[in-house]
Amino acid sequence: GVLESSGLIAAGLRLLVLSAPKHLLTFVIVLAGVLSNTASEIGYVLLVPLGGIIFLGAGRHPIAGLAAAFAGVSGGYSANLLLGTVDPLLAGLSEEAARIVDDGYRVNPAANYYFMVVSTFVIATAGTWVTERIVIPRLGAYEGQGDTDAPDVLQELSRIERRGLGYALLAAGVFVAFLLWGTVPADGFLRNPETGGLLRSPFLSGIVAFIFLGGTVVGVAYGAATGAFRNDADVMNGMGKTISTLGTYLVLVFFAAQFVAYFNWTNLGLIMAVKGAETLRSSGLGGIPLMLSFVLLSSFINLFMGSASAKWAIMAPVFVPMFMLLGYTPELTQTAYRIGDSTSNIIAPMMSYFALIVAFFERYDKRSGIGTVVATMLPYTVTFFMCWSVLLVIWMTLGLPVGPGAGLTLAP
Template sequence: MTNITPPDPQTEDKPANLLDKILTAIERIGDKLPDPITLFFFLSLAILAISAIAAWANVSVVHPGTQETIQAVSLLTPDGVRRIVTEATQNFITFPPLGVVLVAMLGVGVAEYTGLLAAVLRRLVLFAPARLISPVVVFAGVMSNLASDAGYVVLVPLGAVIFRAFKRHPIAGLAAAFAGVSGGFSANLLIGPTDSLLAGLSQSAAQIIDPNYGVNATANFYFMFISTFLIMLVGWYVTDKIVEPRLGVYQPENQEEDITELTAAERKGLRWAGLAILAYLAFIAILTLPPQGILRDPETQALIPSPFINGIVFLIAIAFFIPGVVYGKVAGTIQNDRDVAKGLSHSMSSLGYYIALAFIAAQFIAYFSWSNLGVILAINGAELIQASGFTGPPLLILFILLSGFINLFVGSASAKWAIMAPVFIPMLMLVGLSPELTQAAYRIGDSTMNIVTPLMPYFPVVVAFGQRYDRDLGIGKLISLMLPYSLAFLLAWSILFVAWFILNIPLGPGAPIRI
């Protein structure tokens, strides 16, 4: 057996006393908060009351893009009450993370039930350098953004499992993965769906000033490519030096056995599972790589957007399901279709708490959207920064901070940018700054605040995953864990952005800093 010497959190350098006191205070406050289900219930009631007060006070704003007047809508009216009652089920069914979580967990659950994931992790632990696990998990989280929202439901819980396999605190692994997936949302080594979506909104805003201006999906590619490694390094430091030492030594409820070498049957099962996943990937390649591929857009033949991107969660679920079944048959952990069915139901049985939480969270997010409070806050914030009088780097930093603040109330990156782009892109173009630069600044603020806002749809998902290892983990405690990542990402990313601006380096192909 190979000797594994995982890092001992007790021997790591301790975070600064002031920071530790602040995080401890946040955690203490968080511990006093009610259960997340109860908290979202009371927040829903609060939105109902606030919407009524705002509507009574005739609170309104003018949308900068459409020039439409947006007024606060009271939900405590006859129409509002009817909507609350009649659309509750629809709110739950259409809650974005719900279907993603359930579908992904079907495939992942089978791979876990048959023992495939355990065998892969044991092999990883026996051969991988223990001290490189943190950056690998953060980096994988950043790259998972190519798979849409799948990183939240696949990689975040997997990060906890990987850390536990290395006898490190699983909550630290969950935090590292969440930081990469959500905090590094805009960084990547490849062009993803978000790049195309934001570029389209930026182009529309830029054409207010210059009708011929075009913004490509590659507008921020150079900057986001380098940012990927920045996020990985910062996330590595925060995980090992701040988050994990604060968590202390993990004490599992059940005594864990030492990791042993794989048996002959397990090694054979892994080989056949590997061949199965290669065959599956080859099949997907046949459907996507040719210009006329079935999973490309039938009209434009593009991959982004395309049925491939839109169906990525289902494809990932199958990518876990097929090798999971193959491994189980070869290794002897399953015998027939009844065992496969048990694996599918086993994965669903662990999601009871999340499903209950999703119902309440879906109502809260729907109420917030119906009331128009999020849009009103966003537009008022945009007008405030526009009137600040700042120029150059101070203006850009202020804009980054505003983007992060608005993200606490409006979770969708595209929804925020649809509001902010028509204000800030023309404003900054008039002082010689490119739309691509404004878009990059927005993406920094949007990404870095993702991991500390309970309004982000997948935040309750992470809470539910974390409670597998810490029953007391709630929204407050998770925020206290993720705040160091958020602040460190914001600081490091802003420094990189200002340096990039001063050095006048193109943000992407044909994407200058100034125009």
């Protein structure tokens, strides 16, 4: 909330995109889209229209710019260099589901972090390829239909905004140095005092608190430098605006908790997991085909149910314990789910911002509608699904952990 209300995220995205060399423009727009999904709706309301404006200014079809940005923001929802608000939520749901089988199992919010980081560059590259090789040639030359007036977001950063970014960078450096001081030395105070490692350490256990502190420190530094925050009341108001949007989330968490609790109380989750595991075991399918099938199932369900957390609240109590009984970790199952959930976001009319994307398309082509958006974005969905599936296969073949302390298989 502090990062967003201070204007730091918007300024950072504008700087990243507007300063990109022309030959890297598409890649930077897709990459910026992926990175923006840590900040709720910023990517949709700022970066997607900005992509169209920048493409138009570069003499390219603006709808291709909209598509590239939308592919990054929504199709790359499960890829990032930073943890977002959805990571702790999904991890919490996975942990509760895992405890149907193992009462003491813990899933940390950074459970998929390693996979997310690599996915960031895979998705940015794949999105660039689709835009340049498929979308732009298919759209052809832009004929100038629709309203093309450029808004203020196309303006270069002001001197005050650049000064604010400098202060924010300095604050971020100090905060990162503090974290390194606590985690890099063998006797660091943020390491596990018993083992000396990072697993089950204060750092990983408190990752949500550190994300909050880091965002607050950097956001306040930027806001103070630009004048967005003149006193503590301004900071509180910024936090309050974000908290006011969490009503739907709180309702969802309440009913999700009841759903998981009823599953535990009735043993339905355990029964379904055992029966499902027996069926899958008798089918003879290996781990890779099973996970790819789960990716496909998640992608299909996402077409009809937009919320990632709402879907996982329903699916986790069944599939997490089921795959645990087959020997696969909740973290791997969550990774497969997130791949499927992301790939079909951009062609799912049930996605909460889909109507807004249609409106952006109509700005440049009055004939645009839901079908136009789906047809434009379908190549991204197919390509993202293929690239992410290949990455998952490689990851599982090499036996790499998907996050800190998050292996692929459970200890026998």
